[in-house]
Amino acid sequence: MASRPVVQQQNRGVEGVPGGIKQKNMAAEGRNRRALGDIGNMVTVRGAEGKQQQLPQVSRPLTRGFCAQLLANAQAAAADKNKKPIAVNVGGVAANQAAKVPRKQPAQKKVKVKEKKSRRKAAAEDSSRKTYTATLTARSKAACGLNIKKEKKKIQDIDAGDLYNELAVVEYVEDIYKFYKEAENESRVRDYMDSQPEINVKMRAILVDWLIEVHHKFELTSETLYLTINIIDRYLAARTTSKRELQLVGISAMLIASKYEEIWAPEVNDFVCISDRAYTHQQVLEMEKRILGELEWYLTVPTLYVFLIRFIKAAAIPAAADPAMENMVYFLAELGMMNYPTMVMYCPSMIAASAVYVARCTLHKTPAWNETLKLHTGYSEAQLMDCAKLLVTCHFEAAAGQKLQVIYRKYSNPQKGGVAELPPAKFLLAPPAP
Incomplete structure (x- = not known):
């Protein structure tokens, strides 16, 4: 819930100078000082020895794709030192959640559409075979005197002819x-x-x-x-x-x-x-x-x-x-x-x-x-x-x-x-x- 207003303040605060934040509303900055410390350009990650390491500064708004890239870099650095990666909170959104957002793959979608069409065609062929088999079975049972169809209960509307009476x-x-x-x-x-x-x-x-x-x-x-x-x-x-x-x-x-x-x-x-x-x-x-x-x-x-x-x-x-x-x-x-x-x-x-x-x-x-x-x-x-x-x-x-x-x-x-x-x-x- 806090990510949306924080990102909006960051976008308004950058005026072309890296790290520069416009001081218009000091009360708002005081309320969000902790969050702004996380979403600013001073993004940190815990190092191998527990020390805080500063990540490279950026001068453009952070997006979910960029957060995923930062997370991948942090995980690669941690994997080199046999340490588990720690989630980085970027832009008020957990980086691990941002990484889970699937990217658009138009090529795979086309393949899936073709697979669905082929499955529907196969299902239609199977249903036609089953229908033909069921028809033969019903005919054979009818010839033997077995009535397998149950009569549907039909209730007539006896007042339908008197609607305007x-x-x-x-x-x-x-x-x-x-x-x-x-x-x-x-x-x-x-x-x-x-x-x-x-x-x-x-x-x-x-x-x-x-x-x-x-x-x-x-x-x-x-x-x-x-x-x-x-x-x-x-x-x-x-x-x-x-x-x-x-x-x-x-x-x-x-x-x-x-x-x-x-x-x-x-x-x-x-x-x-x-x-x-x-x-x-x-x-x-x-x-x-x-x-x-x-x-x-x-x-x-x-x-x-x-x-x-x-x-x-x-x-x-x-x-x-x-x-x-x-x-x-x-x-x-x-x-x-x-x-x-x-x-x-x-x-x-x-x-x-x-x-x-x-x-x-x-x-x-x-x-x-x-x-x-x-x-x-x-x-x-x-x-x-x-x-x-x-x-x-x-x-x-x-x-x-x-x-x-x-x-x-x-x-x-x-x-x-x-x-x-x-x-x-x-x-x-x-x-x-x-």
């Missing part, structure tokens, strides 16, 4: 579904049949089957149907209900869901008429108030439907929209919603993911589960297998049964692609190979 909220959609996954357990239905003395699983299935038909006749949105079933299950889990009031709970729950989801909700008299006037206008309003009070007006919950639309979108990538795939997923989801054990044992996101998985198996999509679906659903194929088997069983029973055929008839319609009439994916029910 403000309603898709691409910037926040991942955070929204992350919140849905965390909040679904708060509104998840627990097993309540043991606390209901007059209601059983079959009665609930009959009610759901009838409500799906009412929903279809009123031409309501899918969000209304899934929210209706969620409200019914949450209410029955919180309060004991008689057998006579079960249908009243159903129509009142659909009235609440319609007001929440629909633009033009059906009127109370419409539900009174659809129930064959089994309940009065006043009874429907009283049950509506009772349900809202029991649920504490908590209606904004992640239902099965919000996961279905996201997972169907992930299943349709990279191909265009697949109506058969979409109808099959909704068919299986409604079957699972009507099946009480499925709704109680599994959370909505798992039921939705299992419906997508079974639909792809039923339609013979390959692969049945990929990295894109695994990323957006959060479930692997092994995690979905138990729930998927229940959905396949529901599909098999709906095709073979004589009762509760509303869902089966709905999706046997050509407008729905007739997906209910497709053979169930029975191979999923087979035990795993040992």
Whole structure:
């Protein structure tokens, strides 16, 4: 650090007279007197007998090359007397460090460039040979049935087509579904049949089957149907209900869901008429108030439907929209919603993911589960297998049964692609190979 200002003062101090130093700043000279004694023209080296010997005076600025020359002369003199050379501090820079600075050798650089080019050429020839050998090896192994190439994990961007769609909220959609996954357990239905003395699983299935038909006749949105079933299950889990009031709970729950989801909700008299006037206008309003009070007006919950639309979108990538795939997923989801054990044992996101998985198996999509679906659903194929088997069983029973055929008839319609009439994916029910 001290070498740069010292050399600058030396260059300013020499005025053509050897050894002459300009006395402009005495304070600076006092601070650097010891250093100036070393870098001036009085350069000394320790002799053989420990005496200080004066080197020839110079009248030009010292450079690193000149320092190296001085060091070489000092080392040659010391070698003659079998003494180790001592480093000479010239110009504030150790002479041994100056000697280590390599000199430019343009001729050697040209040789090195030629050597590098020859090495690159040889490496290219070796790589071409290896490539040819690797190709032959791969062909021979492929002929023997050995697949040595591993498939790369490809994850599709399912929101790439909605970048300019403000309603898709691409910037926040991942955070929204992350919140849905965390909040679904708060509104998840627990097993309540043991606390209901007059209601059983079959009665609930009959009610759901009838409500799906009412929903279809009123031409309501899918969000209304899934929210209706969620409200019914949450209410029955919180309060004991008689057998006579079960249908009243159903129509009142659909009235609440319609007001929440629909633009033009059906009127109370419409539900009174659809129930064959089994309940009065006043009874429907009283049950509506009772349900809202029991649920504490908590209606904004992640239902099965919000996961279905996201997972169907992930299943349709990279191909265009697949109506058969979409109808099959909704068919299986409604079957699972009507099946009480499925709704109680599994959370909505798992039921939705299992419906997508079974639909792809039923339609013979390959692969049945990929990295894109695994990323957006959060479930692997092994995690979905138990729930998927229940959905396949529901599909098999709906095709073979004589009762509760509303869902089966709905999706046997050509407008729905007739997906209910497709053979169930029975191979999923087979035990795993040992």
